[in-house]
Amino acid sequence: MVNPNKNIYRASLILSFLVLNGGIIYGISQLFLFLNTGADRTSMLHLTKKSQQVYLPKIVWKDTLNPGRPMEAQTLSDIQQNYLDAWYVKQVAYKTNDSFGINDFYTQSARKNLYKTIDNNTFKKYHIDGTTTKHTTYLDFYSADGQLVVFTDKDVREYQKIYKEENLVFEAETHASYKIMMLLEDGFWKIRHMVKERYIPLQDSITSNKKAVVVDDKLIVNGESFHIKGINYYPQKSPWDMFGDHFDINVIAKDFEIIKNAGLNTIRIFIQYEDFGKATVLHNKLTKLKNVLDLASQEDLQVVVTLFDFYGDYSILDWTLTHRHAEQIVSRFKDHDAILAWDLKNEPNLDFQNRGKDRVLSWLKEMCNQIRSFDPNHLITIGWSDPESMQLLSEEMDFLSFHYYRSIDDFIDVYDKLLSNTNKPVLLQEFGISSNKGLWSPFGTSEEDQASYYRDFQKLLATRKLHYMSWTLYDFTEVPTAVVGKLPWRKHQQKHFGFIDKDGKKKKAFAFITAK
Amino acid sequence: MNQKKGILMFIILFTLLSSIGFSLVTVADDDSVTIHKFPEKNLFIAGDTIALNFRLNKQVPTQLFCHTSYGATIVDAEIKNEEATFKLPEYMSTKRGIVEYTLIYKSKKIYRSQLEILANKTTKTHMESYLGPPSIVAGGLDYAMLVVVPADVYDNPVADSTEIFIRHQFLDIEKEDRYLSDSFIGWKNIFSYEQSGRILVSSEAQNTNSKEYTIKVFPAQAEDFEISCHRKHEYADGNQISNFTTSVIRDQFNNIVVDGTLVEFSITNSSGLLLKTYGTTINGIATGKMLHPDKTELWSVTAYIIGMAKSTTINVAYKPVLNDYKIVLENNNRKIIIGPLSSFMKQILPDGAVLKLKIFKDDILLETKIKTSSQGYVVFSLENNFFPNDKYTLVIEGLGILKEFKDIELW
Numbered sequence: 001m002v003n004p005n006k007n008i009y010r011a012s013l014i015l016s017f018l019v020l021n022g023g024i025i026y027g028i029s030q031l032f033l034f035l036n037t038g039a040d041r042t043s044m045l046h047l048t049k050k051s052q053q054v055y056l057p058k059i060v061w062k063d064t065l066n067p068g069r070p071m072e073a074q075t076l077s078d079i080q081q082n083y084l085d086a087w088y089v090k091q092v093a094y095k096t097n098d099s100f101g102i103n104d105f106y107t108q109s110a111r112k113n114l115y116k117t118i119d120n121n122t123f124k125k126y127h128i129d130g131t132t133t134k135h136t137t138y139l140d141f142y143s144a145d146g147q148l149v150v151f152t153d154k155d156v157r158e159y160q161k162i163y164k165e166e167n168l169v170f171e172a173e174t175h176a177s178y179k180i181m182m183l184l185e186d187g188f189w190k191i192r193h194m195v196k197e198r199y200i201p202l203q204d205s206i207t208s209n210k211k212a213v214v215v216d217d218k219l220i221v222n223g224e225s226f227h228i229k230g231i232n233y234y235p236q237k238s239p240w241d242m243f244g245d246h247f248d249i250n251v252i253a254k255d256f257e258i259i260k261n262a263g264l265n266t267i268r269i270f271i272q273y274e275d276f277g278k279a280t281v282l283h284n285k286l287t288k289l290k291n292v293l294d295l296a297s298q299e300d301l302q303v304v305v306t307l308f309d310f311y312g313d314y315s316i317l318d319w320t321l322t323h324r325h326a327e328q329i330v331s332r333f334k335d336h337d338a339i340l341a342w343d344l345k346n347e348p349n350l351d352f353q354n355r356g357k358d359r360v361l362s363w364l365k366e367m368c369n370q371i372r373s374f375d376p377n378h379l380i381t382i383g384w385s386d387p388e389s390m391q392l393l394s395e396e397m398d399f400l401s402f403h404y405y406r407s408i409d410d411f412i413d414v415y416d417k418l419l420s421n422t423n424k425p426v427l428l429q430e431f432g433i434s435s436n437k438g439l440w441s442p443f444g445t446s447e448e449d450q451a452s453y454y455r456d457f458q459k460l461l462a463t464r465k466l467h468y469m470s471w472t473l474y475d476f477t478e479v480p481t482a483v484v485g486k487l488p489w490r491k492h493q494q495k496h497f498g499f500i501d502k503d504g505k506k507k508k509a510f511a512f513i514t515a516k
Numbered sequence: 517m518n519q520k521k522g523i524l525m526f527i528i529l530f531t532l533l534s535s536i537g538f539s540l541v542t543v544a545d546d547d548s549v550t551i552h553k554f555p556e557k558n559l560f561i562a563g564d565t566i567a568l569n570f571r572l573n574k575q576v577p578t579q580l581f582c583h584t585s586y587g588a589t590i591v592d593a594e595i596k597n598e599e600a601t602f603k604l605p606e607y608m609s610t611k612r613g614i615v616e617y618t619l620i621y622k623s624k625k626i627y628r629s630q631l632e633i634l635a636n637k638t639t640k641t642h643m644e645s646y647l648g649p650p651s652i653v654a655g656g657l658d659y660a661m662l663v664v665v666p667a668d669v670y671d672n673p674v675a676d677s678t679e680i681f682i683r684h685q686f687l688d689i690e691k692e693d694r695y696l697s698d699s700f701i702g703w704k705n706i707f708s709y710e711q712s713g714r715i716l717v718s719s720e721a722q723n724t725n726s727k728e729y730t731i732k733v734f735p736a737q738a739e740d741f742e743i744s745c746h747r748k749h750e751y752a753d754g755n756q757i758s759n760f761t762t763s764v765i766r767d768q769f770n771n772i773v774v775d776g777t778l779v780e781f782s783i784t785n786s787s788g789l790l791l792k793t794y795g796t797t798i799n800g801i802a803t804g805k806m807l808h809p810d811k812t813e814l815w816s817v818t819a820y821i822i823g824m825a826k827s828t829t830i831n832v833a834y835k836p837v838l839n840d841y842k843i844v845l846e847n848n849n850r851k852i853i854i855g856p857l858s859s860f861m862k863q864i865l866p867d868g869a870v871l872k873l874k875i876f877k878d879d880i881l882l883e884t885k886i887k888t889s890s891q892g893y894v895v896f897s898l899e900n901n902f903f904p905n906d907k908y909t910l911v912i913e914g915l916g917i918l919k920e921f922k923d924i925e926l927w
Contacts, residue, residue, distance in 0.1 A: 068661070068703070094587060109671050110586075116607035117587035126590055140699040144661035145648025150699045162581065162590055169590055170581050170620050178585070181665070181673070181700055183646075193665070193673050193700055196585040196613035198632070 053279050055088035056320040058327070059135040062154075068142045075142075079149055079182060082189035087132055090114060091317060094128040097121055107183055107190045126169070130160035131316045133323060133366065136202060140179070147184045152177065155202050159366065161316065168358070175199055208376035212340055214398050217425050219379075219467070221302065221340060228340075228427055229514050230266030230304070230469035231259060236502065239476040240309075240483055242269060243276070243288045252292060255473065256299045258500075263514040266340060267296065268304040268429065268469050271329065273311035279321040281328040289329070293338040302340035304429075304469070305333075306383060309346055310482055314355050314363040322363070323370045334375035341378055342371055343429075347385035347403065349392070361392060368396045383429045387414050394422055399467075403430035408453060411460055425467060431457065432471035432497050435507065440492040447508050454512035462515050470513065474498040549576055549621050553599070558631040562612055562670045563639070566604040570619060570627070578621045585613035609633065612672035639669035641724035647717060651732040652708050654771055659707040660731045665700055666721035673700035674721065681720040686733075687711060697721070708733045710769040735771035738825040743781070743817065745832045747808070752834035752916070753859060754810030755866045760793070760817055762827060764800035772800035777821060779804065784816045791815075810869060811916030812836040836916050837865060843912060843919060848927045850900070854912060855893035864892035871914035877906065898926060 059080055064071040086105035093099055097118050102111050121127060136155040143149070158174040177200065181193040212221050219226045235255060238246040259267060269292065276285045296303050307326060333339055344367050351360050368380055379398035384390050390402040400422060404411060419426060435450040437443075445453070454470070461468050475498035484490045495502075499510040553571035560566050568580065570593075580591040580602040589608070593600035608615065612635045619627040644665040652658040662682055666674045680702030683692045686709055695702040706715060708731075715731040747758040760781045765773045776796045781804035783791040795802035804819070813834045819827040837859045844853045852873065857865040869889040873896045875882045882903075887894050894914075903926055910921040 090587070112671075113586040113607065113611060116605075117589060120605055120607065121589055124590070124592075128588060130588075141663075141701060141703070143646060143648065143663050143703070144659070144705065145646075147648055148646050148663055150701060152699075160583075160588060162588070164590070168623060169579065170618070170623055170625075172581060172583065172588070172618065174583050174616065176583070176614070176616070179699060193667075193671075194585050195673065195700075196583075196615075198614060 053321065055084055055091075055131075055317070056279055056324045057084065057087070057132045057135055057157075058320075058323065059084065059137060061137050061139065064139040066139050066141050069144050069146065071139060071142050075146065076139075079151075079189050080137075083137075083180070083182065083191075084135075086191050088317075091130050091132075093118060094121065094130065095317070097127055104188055105190055107185060107192045110191050110193065113194075125165050126162060128160050128162050129316045130158060131319045133157045133159065133320060133370070148181070149189070150179065150181045152179050152197070154200070159316065159319075159362075161362075171362070175201070206373065206376045209335065211337060211377045212379045214379065214425060217423055219399065219425050222337075226265075226302070226340075227465070228266045228302070228467035228469065229264050230268060230302075230467075231264055231499075231513070232430055232469055232472045233259070233267040233269055234472060234474065234476070236474040236476065236498075236500070236504075239474075239478070240270070240272070240480050241275070242292075243271070243285050247288050249288075249291050249295065253295055256295055256301060259473065260299045260301060262510070265300070266302040266304065266469065268306060268343070270306045270309040270346065272309045273307075273322070273325060275310075276325065276329070279324045281325060286329065286332055289333070290336075293333060293336050297336070297338040301338065303338050304341045304343050304381070305329075305339060306343040306346050308344065308367075311345070312351055312355065314351070314359045316359075316362075319363065319366060322367065326367060326371055327374050330371050330374040334377055339378045341381050341398065342375070343401065344368060344371070344380065344382045346383045348382060349384055349386065349389040364393055365396060368393070381427065381429075387418050390418060390426070391421055394424065397424065399425040399427055401427045401429035403471075404428055405431065405433075408456055408460070411457075412464070415464060415466070419464075427467040427469065428461070429469050430471045431468065434493045434496040435509070436493045436496040438492070440489040444493070451508035451512060454509045458512050458515045470499075472497050472499075474500050475502045475507075477502050549573065549578075549626055551619070551627055554619075554627060554629070555631075558629070560609070560631060560633045561638075562610050562633050562636040562668060562672050564609060564633075566609040566615075566631070566633075568602045568604070568617065568631075570600045570602075571598060572600065576621055578619055578626070581618040581620055582608060583616040583618075584608050585611050610670040610672075612668075612670075635672040635674050636668040636670060637674070637722065641674070641722040642667045642669070642671070643719060643721060643724055643726035645719060645726050645729060647729045647731065650730075651734055653736050654708050654710060654712045654733050654767065654769055655736045656707055656709060659705040660715075661703060661705050662717055662719065662729070663701050663703045664697075664719045664721065664726065666697065666702075666724070673697075678702075678721055682717070683719065684715050684717045686713065686715045706731060710771075712767075712771040712774075735773050736767040736769060738765045738773045738777065738821050739768055740825050741765045741819070741827050743819045743827040743830060745817065745830060747832075749860075750833065750835055751837045751860050752809045752811050752813055753837045753866065754808055754869055754915075756808045757805050758808060758832065760795075760804045760806070760819065762795075762797070762800075762802045762819055765797060765802070765821070765825070766800060773797055773821075775799070777802070779819050779821055781806070781817060781819045785809070786814050809834050810914075835860075838915060838917075840917065841915070843921075845921070845924070847897075849924050850898045850903070850926055852896040852898070852910065852912070853893060854895070854914075855889070857889055857892045857894075857915070865889060867891070869894075869915055871912065874911040874913070875903070876909040876911065879909075882908075 082105060089101035089105050093102055099115055099118055102114050106114060134155060134157040135153050137151050137153045139151045141150040154177045156176045156178060160172045162169045177197045179195045179197055180191060182189045183192045234242055235251050238244055276282060293303060344364055348360050348364060364382060371380055381397050381399050381401045384402045387402045390400045394400055433445055433450050433453045435445055435447040437446045476495045479491045479494045484494045499513050500506050550573040551570055555568040578593055578600055582589055582591055591602045593602055612633055614630050614632055616630045618625050646663040647660060649660055652660050664680055674697055676698055678697040680695045680697055681692055682704045684706050693704055712733045712735040715733060717729040719726045742763040743760055745758055745760055748756045762779060767773060775798055779795050779802035781793045793804040793806050795804040815832040816829055817832060818829045841854055841857050854871060857869060859865045867890050871887055871894045873885040885896055905927045907923045907925050910924055912919045
């Protein structure tokens with residue numbers, strides 16, 4: 001008989017042998033891996049380096065003439081990329097108080113300065129959430145061997161929020177000028193010296209063509225007083241996806257005719273942030289948008305374009321990406337005569353709870369500045385989801401917009417109260433009621449109720465000469481989950497806000513789409 | 517009595533308050549916190565202790581937000597004699613540039629200003645030099661650029677218009693140029709001279725001298741040159757080696773081209789075939805080697821430094837080593853003995869001469885046999901198994917001689 005202890009010894013001996021060998025083999029393979037990484041040609045030449053766009057402040061080279069060597073376009077683009085990368089890793093390092101990435105974009109002597117700042121801020125429990133939104137660079141010197149460059153960034157717009165632990169200590173906007181020396185090391189342009197210099201504001205002038213202006217509480221479009229009688233528009237087949245695969249310009253043309261014939265003069269359309277390509281706006285989407293705007297122009301309809309639909313990050317390091325998104329759309333259409341206004345974001349106040357009110361408001365404020373710098377011709381507003389939020393950022397807006405889905409009986413009181421706080425034009429940007437009586441809501445409103453709601457509302461609007469846009473032209477058959485969530489009765493409600501039902505028949509409310 | 521005291525107190529308080537009111541310097545925008553005294557000095561030298569003093573109308577906790585060249589931070593106050601003192605951390609007070617500071621109270625700005633820190637001139641200067649490219653070409657068109665970045669002991673680049681001297685030496689030339697720094701740097705393009713060699717470069721700023729740097733000046737492009745042929749004899753023995761040698765190759769400024777310059781010797785033979793051999797220069801001379809041909813030849817030789825220069829063309833003739841050889845057929849004509857092969861002095865031809873035997877049957881080539889000579893003879897055997905008894909035509913080629921045996925009977 002074999003002693004069971006003996007078997008245990010054997011088993012553990014064999015097992016430990018296997019584990020030991022496994023460990024040795026693993027160790028050797030790790031050593032091999034370590035010795036092999038970084039030495040292959042692709043990584044030495046940075047060929048495999050995947051560049052992802054994470055930081056895109058506006059940067060303009062005003063002048064590349066220099067006494068050293070003529071600047072090549074390729075080198076300039078490398079320098080620009082690495083310079084912005086240097087800013088990016090600095091922002092991330094100061095946000096997390098971790099020096100990751102600094103080695104790649106600061107030389108050995110320069111990075112010490114960043115480490116000291118990080119050490120100090122870590123010790124004192126500060127961290128800084130920041131970004132730059134603009135750089136205006138002038139080349140001073142580029143050496144003959146192409147290894148050294150000195151330039152001046154005369155207008156760095158920096159936005160920073162300083163936190164002690166999690167509490168906001170200070171919010172700073174800085175305009176600064178820096179002189180920078182960069183060296184080409186290991187294939188990267190790295191910052192060697194950085195000296196903040198006296199800031200002298202640059203002359204930057206943009207002139208408006210006065211296509212749309214606000215005088216006191218009046219909207220003036222093309223020189224004439226303009227009263228918005230509008231509707232929020234999605235094609236019947238592609239709600240919340242107007243520029244997607246189902247895009248059909250003929251369908252939109254017919255709809256615009258219906259809208260025009262109904263006596264309306266304005267539509268509101270939506271541009272989804274991701275759908276349009278985020279920081280790199282897709283060419284075909286812009287073409288589709290252009291077709292829609294051209295069509296609106298033919299039908300003599302004004303358009304309120306709502307940007308950043310379904311966007312919800314707002315983080316400071318994401319700012320510049322959204323700025324580039326806006327720039328590509330807004331500057332492309334800055335002279336388009338169909339556009340009345342840019343609506344920065346639909347109902348951003350709904351994100352206050354999840355994202356923080358401060359964060360959302362500072363994003364909106366900066367976005368407003370950005371869009372003004374791209375387009376001086378059209379107006380700017382924000383489509384707040386409730387009347388109370390309308391006062392937010394009202395200084396920055398050209399006219400104020402709010403949405404109203406509450407009881408019609410309270411409307412005049414609410415509105416008069418709002419009006420007493422502002423002297424800017426006010427737009428009721430969304431209102432309406434769903435004719436959703438049916439299986440999902442047996443006590444809902446019927447089509448008759450909807451009609452009488454609009455009839456009454458039009459009377460109220462007439463008494464205050466209020467700019468309005470109703471929600472919406474069509475009943476929809478599909479509503480994306482992102483809009484109202486998954487609950488079937490909520491989806492059902494959202495499907496029946498239209499003046500025209502899903503079969504194309506005008507509902508009773510259509511008679512009151514505008515005041516007769 | 518009490519009433520009197522009250523009135524007195526009131527008057528005192530009123531006077532005090534109004535005196536404060538009149539001494540206001542800056543009117544701030546938050547909670548009526550006002551600044552009575554703010555820092556006046558706004559110019560510092562790197563390394564100075566920088567302490568900013570503020571006196572407010574009341575003792576409230578304030579902080580200072582500082583934004584500098586490399587980053588930002590918040591500095592907390594030390595309160596002393598009712599004054600709030602903010603001492604900038606050393607890593608900030610040692611770096612050149614503008615420091616923007618904002619006095620904050622309850623997260624709001626109450627005062628904003630800036631100060632400037634200049635590079636420290638009194639400390640030791642560090643010279644950082646960048647010289648490139650490290651080698652250039654003689655002739656005065658090519659140049660290397662020296663960029664000097666002097667910095668103080670805190671690694672701050674020196675102020676603009678700091679004097680920088682750049683010196684260089686070449687052969688018996690020694691020059692010094694004076695520059696004023698601009699955008700952190702002083703720089704000079706150092707052009708080559710007509711001679712090749714080394715240019716030594718150094719620089720000086722604020723009494724600190726740099727290391728010595730070297731620019732290598734290579735000779736310019738080679739000019740056309742001549743070649744000659746050296747050989748042990750003029751016979752085409754397929755055994756000796758002919759050397760082709762260039763003249764000393766120089767550039768237009770008479771500099772000998774750099775050692776290792778590749779020269780290609782291109783040989784065209786009598787039948788128009790191209791042979792190539794290569795040599796690299798030492799002291800301007802390159803040698804290419806080529807085995808003698810094994811039959812009479814006329815070689816036409818030109819050398820090239822590709823893309824730059826070429827040589828004169830020379831013709832080299834080779835005489836045949838023999839005019840004829842004997843062929844004996846033995847063993848039912850199946851053993852073909854060629855030889856003796858004798859050279860120009862009737863000596864036995866060194867081993868290795870190539871001979872070919874071609875076997876035809878009815879004008880169809882059956883086989884080509886190739887053999888090299890040994891001890892002056894070449895022997896071919898035609899085996900019964902491969903060549904059955906019949907009539908064949910045998911052709912023997914080699915050393916420029918061709919012999920044909922028609923319809924030889926093998927049995």
